[in-house]
Amino acid sequence: MLDPAYSFLLDERSDPVSEAADSSASVSVAATDAALLDAYSRSVSDVVECVGPSVVRLDIRHANGSRAGSGSGVIVSPDGLILTNSHVVQGAKRAEVTTLDGRSLAARILGDDPDTDLALLRVDEAATLPAARLGDSKQLKRGEIAIAIGNPLGFDATVTAGVVSALGHSLKSKSGRLIDDVIQTDAALNPGNSGGPLVSSRGEVIGINTAMIAGAQGICFAVAANTARFVLGEIIRHGRVRRAYLGVGAGTIALPRRIALRLGLAQATGATVTAVEAGGPADEAGLLTGDILLAVDGAPVTGADDLVRLLDAEKIDRTVPLDVLRRSDKRRFWVALRER
Known part of the structure; x- marks a missing residue:
């Protein structure tokens, strides 16, 4: 004969009302997780749809027309101003710009600032181009969504996403000087991403992707948008950055x-x-x-x-x-x- 205590436990486990409640709770949790994941996906997708058309591929040309290398850039004004890295332009004077919709445009390098690893180009043709807006990088917080768009290893219009890992770092530029106020992110970067934008969930460019640490996972860097805004202004006014x-x-x-x-x-x-x-x-x-x-x-x-x-x-x-x-x-x- 079954002990009444064990009979009570058996009754509890086989109670259909209890089982229904557990099942309902599991479905509710799963639905919440799915909704959150869907919201994150939509956020990233919306940003890429908004900013993606302003990201271009740059093929750098020597004076004799031979190709010097390639990288990414981001259009920051409708009349064709493009921000990229100094190490992408490599001291050249000309570049070929390929837009997301397949147009090929000629551009000249207006100025190059190795101390911040930034350079500014202007498209030669009279055209109205999709432009991204520069955000205020001072307002960033660790943990915010960070989206990198570029052309790594020749794969055009590639998107990676992560978070702002750290702020306020200094990074040695190719000139040997320290670039201040650098953003660290775990959004994956590869050769060819250089010069492309790091974008916030608000669709604003918060940095210009500049470097990764070879052999490390998830340690990548971008020059802050506020630094990029200063350099852009100096190059437009003076043709170079005097500081x-x-x-x-x-x-x-x-x-x-x-x-x-x-x-x-x-x-x-x-x-x-x-x-x-x-x-x-x-x-x-x-x-x-x-x-x-x-x-x-x-x-x-x-x-x-x-x-x-x-x-x-x-x-x-x-x-x-x-x-x-x-x-x-x-x-x-x-x-x-x-x-x-």
Whole structure:
């Protein structure tokens, strides 16, 4: 004869109402997961549909017409301005542009800035082209969706997606200088992706893809959109980027609230010094790794992109004050800037 306790357990397991509830819960969870996955897929797909037509393939030509290499680029104005990497153009003067709809257009290189690994081209033909908009890379947060579009290994219009892994890194450019405010992402990049856009879920270009670490998985880098906007403006105005040289690597950092309140600082962030180049102006003035830059010549520095913008041609060969937070003290250093 069955023990009443075991009989009770058996009845519970075989209760059709309980089984129906469990089944309903499982279906509900599965439906929620499917809805979330579908929303993510739609988000990526919508961004690619919006930005994809502005991404082009670049075939670089030597002066004699021979091919020098290829890469990606992104159209940033309807009249044919294209941003790409300096290492893609390789010092050449001309490029052949292939659009997503198959058009082949001739373009000339307007300017090349190896210090930020950026270059600007303009299409020769009078044409209205689909253009992407540059976002504000200072507003990025780790974990945001990041979508890379380009032509890796000759496979045109390839899309990869991931997240913003880290912000405010410095990366050594081919000129040997440090590129500040670089975005790290795990969106897969391969040779040929260089110069293509890194795009947010809002459909804004947040960076220009520039490098990957060979042998590592999911460690790729893009030059921040705010740096790209500054370089674009300088090349359009002057044909090249003239900038004052400070000799530091920098990233954006939040200021300790307690210290900011005590010192009466209005800003919530600054530019932390991640590296000091030996013999550079910052080294000679006494700046150290770990210092936080608050202002240059009286203008607030709220991040590495501000530092790039403020160290312009106007400050070349000038001695300017730098306001710095060192540990919990605010200090002022006078730095003799020279041309980079």
